[in-house]
Amino acid sequence: MxxxxxxxxxxxxxxxxxxxxxxxxxxxxxxxxxxxxxxxxxxxxxxxxxxxxxxxxxxxxxxxxxxxxxxxxxxxxxxxxxxxxxxxxxxxxxxxxxxxxxxxxxxxxxxSPPDGAFALSDPSGLSDLSGLSGAHHHVLIAGGSGITPLIAMAAAALREDTACRVSLVHAVPTTATALLADELAELKDAFVDRFTVLHVLTREDRGSELVSGRVDTARLPRLLTALDARPGPGTTFALCGPDGLVTAVRQALIAWGADPASVGSEVFTTAPGQRRDACQDTRPETAPGARPARITALFGGRRAAVTAEPQEDVLLDALLRAHPEVPYACREGVCGSCRAKVLTGEVELGDQYALDADDLAAGYTLVCRARPRSTEVTLDFDA
The missing domain is CATH 2.40.30.10 (Translation factors)
Incomplete structure (x- = not known):
């Protein structure tokens, strides 16, 4: 993932x-x-x-x-x-x-220890899920392996907020590839009045046009209408799956009237043309006379310093030469494992999917996608 x-x-x-x-x-x-x-x-x-x-x-x-x-x-x-x-x-x-x-x-x-900011948006503006009250409706849309965080969110919400409803759409190629279908059925049995799940098969005919085919901008409003899940006060959305599905669904929800703040998302995979190997081919040329940058990294209570040469691909490459314990995973700007706060200096961040506008405004970057723009940069992985 x-x-x-x-x-x-x-x-x-x-x-x-x-x-x-x-x-x-x-x-x-x-x-x-x-x-x-x-x-x-x-x-x-x-x-x-x-x-x-x-x-x-x-x-x-x-x-x-x-x-x-x-x-x-x-x-x-x-x-x-x-x-x-x-x-x-x-x-x-x-x-x-x-x-x-x-x-x-x-x-x-x-x-590594658990990390990550993906969570259900709170219609009440509260940060603690257990503090929710009222008939909130959490609408979850998963593609393939995107079901794994969403089923955990659904189960927790149903247990901890006895007034909420949860509706889940899971897009998978075939019935045989539907992950955790038995546990979704178990969850449905436990919360029969408050939990609804629809499997949409993209490569198998279910006998109904509504649930056979891709979850696209045309089919999505019909699916959500069937779930009584129209955008509005008290309704929040959580999306997880491939970038194409998440982007299309998010755009469709906002066009349909959903408040962007009510739509949380997590991307599992990017399109092949957006992967790191393609990104390397389009990196900026080294400017004549460019100088090396001194990179200081704080992680796990330690301080480490390396030099990033002008021809270095990204900050992560420079750090890993001397410090292989620096946190990272996907190297595609997707998982957020290499998230660090820029304390001093400037960096240039390429395409990424892990940081939102608030993260960027607070000074965070992803070292797998960032290059130095100043000769001194200090990064805090513990922030």
């Missing part, structure tokens, strides 16, 4: 570092996905305390190279205290391929 988030969330304390957790269960969900449950020892309970919508980064070393991948924490709906990740196969040489074919109970995984 790669993620980027917008929405209303309580301020978070940034936690860094790596910890080994032992796998206790690997459950096959589909041909391409498994649910991996991990044991959190007592001395790490506070470190791995999390709220719905947060993710962790898994660091895995295989055949001499390091792989990093971020995954939403997705507890079973019937066991919210369990620490579980849902992992899809993905690339044949990636961590997902290892997890779905080799990983077994008793193995250890190296994880």
């Amino acid at each position: 790669t993620t980027a988030a917008t929405g209303t969330a309580a301020p978070r304390a940034r936690r860094t570092g790596w910890h080994r957790l032992t796998v206790t269960d690997v459950r096959r969900l589909t041909e391409e996905a498994v649910a991996v449950t991990l044991h959190v020892p007592d001395d790490l309970r506070d470190t791995f305390a999390h709220r719905p919508g947060q993710h962790v980064v898994v660091r895995h070393r295989n055949t001499g190279r390091e792989l990093r991948r971020s995954y939403s924490v997705c507890p079973p709906v019937g066991d919210p205290d369990a620490f579980r990740l849902v992992i899809k196969r993905g690339a044949p040489d990636g961590f997902g391929a290892y997890a779905t074919t080799v990983l077994a109970p008793g193995d250890d995984l190296e994880l």
Whole structure:
């Protein structure tokens, strides 16, 4: 999973570092996905305390190279205290391929603590979900693996706010690829009057035109009307999935009258042309006479300094040469794991999906997409 988030969330304390957790269960969900449950020892309970919508980064070393991948924490709906990740196969040489074919109970995984700002927007303007009251309606729209943070949000909202309603649209290719369909049914049974779920199949005919095909700008209003989920006071939206789906749905909701502040989103993947390899081809040419930049980074209570040469691709590359423990995961400007606050100096930030307008105004950047614009830059990863 790669993620980027917008929405209303309580301020978070940034936690860094790596910890080994032992796998206790690997459950096959589909041909391409498994649910991996991990044991959190007592001395790490506070470190791995999390709220719905947060993710962790898994660091895995295989055949001499390091792989990093971020995954939403997705507890079973019937066991919210369990620490579980849902992992899809993905690339044949990636961590997902290892997890779905080799990983077994008793193995250890190296994880960063939970992080991330994705959360349900609060219609009351409150930051604490448990403080919500009234007939609030949370409308969740997921594409593929985007269900993993949204099912956790749905379960928490239904448990903690006994007056709210939750409606969920899950777009998947076929019935066989629908992740966590059994747990969604369990959640529906537990909250039959307040939870509604619609599966929309993009590559399989369900016998109804409404739920067969892509969730596009034409179909979305009809789906939401069927769920009695029109934009307005008390209705909030949370979107998670591929960038194309999230962007199209967000634009359609705003055009339909939704307040942009009521629409939170998280992107799992970008379009192929927006990935890092394509970004490298379009990086600015080095200006004649450009000088190296001194980059000071604060992370995990430590201070480190490196020199970024003018021809360096991004700040992350310079930092990793001397400090491989610097936090990062996707390198595509999506997951937000390399988020840092610029304390001094200036940087130029390329295309990214993890920071919203408030983050940018507060001085945050993503070092996997940023280049120095001054000869001295100080970054705080702990901010």
